[in-house]
Amino acid sequence: MLLELKELNYKYPGSVNDVFRDLSCRVTEPGFHALFGPSGVGKTTLAKMITGEISGFGGEISSHGMNKVLYTFNLERLPGWSNIQEHLAAITPGANKEKIKELVKSFGLQSCLHSRFAQLSLGQQNRTNLTRYLLQDFDLLIMDESLANVDEMTKEKIILKIKTLFPERCFLYISHNVVEVSKFCKQILVLRSHHKNPQAVSLQGQDIRDGRALKKMELEQRMLEIVNAS
């Protein structure tokens, strides 16, 4: 078991409404998993609780073999004093430097390397931000809508590349796109309102990889299950 959330209870200071009430779920193996749920259900809050950015909650979060947990969100920006290439070179640990070229190429960022972050399109900005996180040492990377504003083809290419390059790492992909989580994710944690019990439901996705065919009937079935669960 990699990550276990046990009976989490949380409400924001000053708020009367619970965000989580006895929420429990677990991620048992590495891979590309999803955290799915309607807006405002607490996906980002849960992500911040896992990374330790939010404390003072009831229950327990235990992780095994996951010492470095990173969280990235789609509104992040790079400092404007250097271009993308200089920034990536400066923030990449020595052992990961060889991955820069491959990730830049796979994510279609070659033409952006000599530009400043502010000069990029929203999709390019999100891809650049995700690239720099993937170049870090991590055991779990929580991607909070990190591929927003990226076209479907590129998104698919990026997710498949991540799966190929980091098979032993754990990813928690926060998305509102039911097709994409059903198709690419291994385990789908569906977060529900605190009125529902249990508050989190775990479903299996198709976990499509390079060379693995998509089962359309199964995908439709899975999407229905996710929608019904949420």
Added chain:
Amino acid sequence: MLHRRIYQFLMIYFIGLVALMLVKYSLNLSDYTIPGVNEIWNTCRRYSGLYLVAVLNTLAVAILGHVLSICMATVVGIIGRLTIWISSFIRVAAYNIQAYPIVAVAPIIFILLGDGLSSRLLIAAMICYFPLLLSFIGILSEPIAEIEHFFESTQRMNWRLQVKIRAFENIHKLVTVIVGSATLAMVGTIVAEFIAANAGIGYSIRIALYQSDLSKILVALFLIGVCTSLYLVFLEWLGWFIKKRFGSI
């Protein structure tokens, strides 16, 4: 930039001069109260060299005081951005002290330091220091979460990087505040010289006031306006250069 600012100043100056002449001739005032155009011109020819040296002296002190106050505001702003008790104390103290008129404190400075360069410099620095400090504290204590998050989560954040990010993201505001405070530095120096000093254009204006010589004051005002405009244009150019070199373009 240069011609526009000089042009604006000349327009305002000559409108003021014309208004003064209108008052003089409509009320039939004597040359002793408001000198005629000829007398102003003659005073200008006789004293402009001397006054130019005095204005440059004042401008040098103002620039020094301005630089000093920028350095002080940066250091105190860096400390004041923290969440420890000393930072909170600095912020509260800055807000309270800035409300106190420096001109009222100036006599104490002259009594303690005399009427030399140090008093002029200190008063000039103090007058433009507090507006700078309040802006610097505000800018440096405001987190830029969408940039800082990465450095914090990868444990790369240190105080230098934090200050760099916040200053860089607010470079337009910083430049505007610095340019704006330059006028205050000049005003502060002239006020200091006017109260008690032995050099500078403020000192010359004080003498002219004792002599009730309005033409000398008008010549001094003209030179102050031109030199201040030149300094502001220089700062605006510097700000433009910094924004172009380091800005998000």
